[in-house]
Amino acid sequence: MIREDKTRYATAYVDVWNPLPASIPLIVGENCNNLRLALDHLFRQCLFDADPAFADPAFDNRVSFPIVETPELFDAMVREEISGLPRAQRTLIEQAQPYKRGNNLLVILNEMDQM
Numbered sequence: 698m699i700r701e702d703k704t705r706y707a708t709a710y711v712d713v714w715n716p717l718p719a720s721i722p723l724i725v726g727e728n729c730n731n732l733r734l735a736l737d738h739l740f741r742q743c744l745f746d747a748d749p750a751f752a753d754p755a756f757d758n759r760v761s762f763p764i765v766e767t768p769e770l771f772d773a774m775v776r777e778e779i780s781g782l783p784r785a786q787r788t789l790i791e792q793a794q795p796y797k798r799g800n801n802l803l804v805i806l807n808e809m810d811q812m
Contacts, residue, residue, distance in 0.1 A: 726812070733810040736762035740790075747782045764807045767796055 740762040763775040771794060779787050795801045 726809070729806055729809040732806055733762075743782055743786050743790075747786075763790065763794075764803045765794060765796070766801070766804055771796070 737760060741760045744760060763771075763778060765771045765774060771791065775790075779790055782790070791797060793803070795804050
């Protein structure tokens with residue numbers, strides 16, 4: 698049974714269950730990695746706009762878009778990392794966090810990318 702909203706439901710039946718082709722998990726993994734890298738590139742560009750030192754070829758630290766599940770983790774792990782960004786960007790990054798949005802899709806994306 699698939700829930701569409703609070704009042705409507707739909708039922709899906711599977712008649713035949715065939716194994717997935719070997720390429721499907723690779724394609725899913727590649728797409729998850731590409732989505733995660735897009736977030737990382739966006740975050741690095743935000744950091745670069747705030748501080749051009751991030752464009753220095755000698756800067757080789759890994760920069761990744763922060764994804765945390767609780768406000769406590771955000772305060773402990775992320776707030777200092779994004780402190781140099783303009784306020785509007787800091788607000789957008791915090792609003793994108795799973796605990797603010799009420800869903801864990803970014804957490805799932807992050808976990809699938811790590812697999």
